[in-house]
Amino acid sequence: MPINKQWHLISRPTGDLKPENFEIRESVVRDLGANEFLIRTIYLSLDPTLRLWAREQDSYMPSVRLGDVMRGFTMGVVEKSNNLQYPIGAIVTGVFGWEEYSISDGSGIVTRVEMDPRLPLTARFGLFEHIGLTAYFGIVDLLRPKFGETMVVSGAAGAVGSIAVQIGKILGCRVVAIAGSEEKCAWLKNELGADAVINYKKQPLKTALREACPNGIDTFFDNVGGETLEAVLDQINMKARIAMCGAISQYGTDEKPYAPPNIYNLLMKRAKIEGFIVLDYAADARWWAIAHDDMTQWFLQGRMKYRLDIVEGLQNAPSALDKLFRGTNTGKLLIKVSDEPVVA
Amino acid sequence: MPINKQWHLISRPTGDLKPENFEIRESVVRDLGANEFLIRTIYLSLDPTLRLWAREQDSYMPSVRLGDVMRGFTMGVVEKSNNLQYPIGAIVTGVFGWEEYSISDGSGIVTRVEMDPRLPLTARFGLFEHIGLTAYFGIVDLLRPKFGETMVVSGAAGAVGSIAVQIGKILGCRVVAIAGSEEKCAWLKNELGADAVINYKKQPLKTALREACPNGIDTFFDNVGGETLEAVLDQINMKARIAMCGAISQYGTDEKPYAPPNIYNLLMKRAKIEGFIVLDYAADARWWAIAHDDMTQWFLQGRMKYRLDIVEGLQNAPSALDKLFRGTNTGKLLIKVSDEPVVA
Numbered sequence: 001m002p003i004n005k006q007w008h009l010i011s012r013p014t015g016d017l018k019p020e021n022f023e024i025r026e027s028v029v030r031d032l033g034a035n036e037f038l039i040r041t042i043y044l045s046l047d048p049t050l051r052l053w054a055r056e057q058d059s060y061m062p063s064v065r066l067g068d069v070m071r072g073f074t075m076g077v078v079e080k081s082n083n084l085q086y087p088i089g090a091i092v093t094g095v096f097g098w099e100e101y102s103i104s105d106g107s108g109i110v111t112r113v114e115m116d117p118r119l120p121l122t123a124r125f126g127l128f129e130h131i132g133l134t135a136y137f138g139i140v141d142l143l144r145p146k147f148g149e150t151m152v153v154s155g156a157a158g159a160v161g162s163i164a165v166q167i168g169k170i171l172g173c174r175v176v177a178i179a180g181s182e183e184k185c186a187w188l189k190n191e192l193g194a195d196a197v198i199n200y201k202k203q204p205l206k207t208a209l210r211e212a213c214p215n216g217i218d219t220f221f222d223n224v225g226g227e228t229l230e231a232v233l234d235q236i237n238m239k240a241r242i243a244m245c246g247a248i249s250q251y252g253t254d255e256k257p258y259a260p261p262n263i264y265n266l267l268m269k270r271a272k273i274e275g276f277i278v279l280d281y282a283a284d285a286r287w288w289a290i291a292h293d294d295m296t297q298w299f300l301q302g303r304m305k306y307r308l309d310i311v312e313g314l315q316n317a318p319s320a321l322d323k324l325f326r327g328t329n330t331g332k333l334l335i336k337v338s339d340e341p342v343v344a
Numbered sequence: 345m346p347i348n349k350q351w352h353l354i355s356r357p358t359g360d361l362k363p364e365n366f367e368i369r370e371s372v373v374r375d376l377g378a379n380e381f382l383i384r385t386i387y388l389s390l391d392p393t394l395r396l397w398a399r400e401q402d403s404y405m406p407s408v409r410l411g412d413v414m415r416g417f418t419m420g421v422v423e424k425s426n427n428l429q430y431p432i433g434a435i436v437t438g439v440f441g442w443e444e445y446s447i448s449d450g451s452g453i454v455t456r457v458e459m460d461p462r463l464p465l466t467a468r469f470g471l472f473e474h475i476g477l478t479a480y481f482g483i484v485d486l487l488r489p490k491f492g493e494t495m496v497v498s499g500a501a502g503a504v505g506s507i508a509v510q511i512g513k514i515l516g517c518r519v520v521a522i523a524g525s526e527e528k529c530a531w532l533k534n535e536l537g538a539d540a541v542i543n544y545k546k547q548p549l550k551t552a553l554r555e556a557c558p559n560g561i562d563t564f565f566d567n568v569g570g571e572t573l574e575a576v577l578d579q580i581n582m583k584a585r586i587a588m589c590g591a592i593s594q595y596g597t598d599e600k601p602y603a604p605p606n607i608y609n610l611l612m613k614r615a616k617i618e619g620f621i622v623l624d625y626a627a628d629a630r631w632w633a634i635a636h637d638d639m640t641q642w643f644l645q646g647r648m649k650y651r652l653d654i655v656e657g658l659q660n661a662p663s664a665l666d667k668l669f670r671g672t673n674t675g676k677l678l679i680k681v682s683d684e685p686v687v688a
Binding site for chain 1: 402403404569588589590591594600601602603604605606607608609610611612613614615616617618619620621624
């Protein structure tokens with residue numbers, strides 16, 4: 001069996017996750033048991049949720065224990081197999097580790113990928129899986145926008161947010177995108193078609209929202225929480241819906257989280273806030289497939305774009321986190337761990 | 345036309361509403377126009393929501409303007425009429441004023457009451473309208489409890505809360521009731537069948553909830569907000585549902601409202617908080633009738649109880665508020681403004 005390189009979580013972050021929280025170790029991969037298969041990691045996805053997983057307290061999943069291999073969303077190819085459902089050559093995505101090789105008996109797998117010659121393999125992490133389908137289900141299942149309604153997206157230039165903006169447009173909403181730089185705002189407006197953009201670092205959010213949403217806010221796809229959520233709650237319409245996808249403003253802090261004091265506007269406006277995790281939807285194979293088909297069609301019709309920021313080499317995973325948490329990545333941040341298989 | 349006595353709101357409350365915020369004035373009722381009818385008020389309902397209506401800022405309804413007649417839920421009998429839908433003798437409920445007589449052309453009306461010889465007229469404000477049907481729709485539409493789940497009710501000894509507790513039991517939940525006195529807790533447990541009761545004035549809420557909810561919390565009917573909501577959010581289960589019916593802990597304060605910093609648990613638990621107002625449901629005549637039938641059946645089967653605390657005389661309305669806001673009323677607080685019609 002091959003040698004495995006694995007990044008272990010060796011200390012808890014104070015504030016952001018940093019390279020010193022990790023240590024790389026090598027070991028020989030153990031032999032496969034019954035039903036098990038060996039996955040060679042091709043891509044490792046770096047996501048804001050890593051901060052939640054590395055905390056002491058459990059989140060929507062148990063926390064990664066100190067000393068364990070760091071958890072991550074990965075894509076890989078099966079290289080050895082005792083499992084008929086996952087034969088050699090199968091491409092899979094799943095929740096595995098920051099490592100060159102993973103072993104599974106099917107657990108941890110999110111999707112066995114059907115290769116589609118019209119889509120690059122990286123589209124899995126640009127359009128689908130925990131990125132594109134997070135946006136899809138948050139909007140389609142929770143927000144349920146009506147044509148002509150106003151949808152606000154925070155963290156709009158992020159991997160999930162930028163897909164949310166485009167789905168909002170496809171569904172006929174007036175989409176207002178909040179991001180943290182002029183470059184991001186220009187991209188959202190000029191390339192992705194946002195109707196209005198707000199650079200929250202330059203503009204007071206409440207005023208800017210009031211100008212950008214003259215008819216109030218009907219739906220909000222929130223990646224940020226905190227004061228962004230507060231500004232939106234101030235201006236929601238009757239029966240408004242808020243999908244709590246993330247709360248990145250609250251992840252890096254070791255202080256008490258900031259909750260919006262105007263939460264009681266939910267009562268005044270008969271509105272709702274609902275949290276969700278895309279992995280819950282993966283259990284519904286039929287809906288998962290419908291989402292995949294919709295997203296594929298929109299992409300092939302040229303109505304859906306994504307950007308990637310690919311860093312070469314598993315050894316660079318911890319240092320690449322800095323891009324993520326400072327928001328300097330220029331697209332969905334992926335670590336390329338090994339080469340894609342050559343399609344015959 | 346008769347002389348009308350009306351309580352006017354003459355100043356904004358600082359903290360609770362008090363008698364000095366009101367002034368009684370007399371005037372002759374004006375003549376009826378086309379389609380209008382004259383309602384003699386029989387009962388005026390005093391409710392926590394009055395605090396919201398009397399504030400400077402609008403809530404789920406516009407604020408009552410200074411100098412205007414104070415708004416209230418009332419029940420009355422039509423005494424003169426130019427409207428075929430509301431003939432003389434019809435009993436109606438609606439959102440009208442703190443007054444002996446109201447004029448309507450149909451607007452403001454919530455229900456034209458069909459007299460039911462099996463139910464006293466006061467049951468309208470014990471079991472139905474903005475009391476019982478608030479509990480009904482909050483539970484049936486928003487919480488959607490499953491048999492065997494744990495439901496927590498705050499403000500459980502209140503008019504709405506006590507009905508919510510009983511509906512929870514009828515639907516097969518383990519119901520945990522939070523109230524503010526030993527007498528109320530005893531009533532909830534011994535008379536209304538709550539599985540566990542918590543006197544929040546005597547017990548630390550989080551610990552008491554943990555003991556009372558060994559399987560966590562699936563649904564929460566919240567009348568209170570603030571720290572009560574925080575304690576519940578700490579212990580919600582996956583896919584928990586919270587109906588925000590009121591936030592009485594936050595109404596009396598002129599300070600910034602207290603929002604639970606653990607609001608982000610909604611994400612971790614894929615849970616939701618949703619605000620609602622019963623009047624929205626009154627627009628759906630079919631569902632309103634179903635709710636009325638369910639509640640009537642449950643009452644006639646002896647599975648639903650309510651208590652009334654009736655104060656005689658419109659002149660005593662402002663001073664009776666003290667009971668409401670200190671929680672010393674011993675049932676749904678009503679002002680008896682005039683006599684019920686004698687049924688032939």
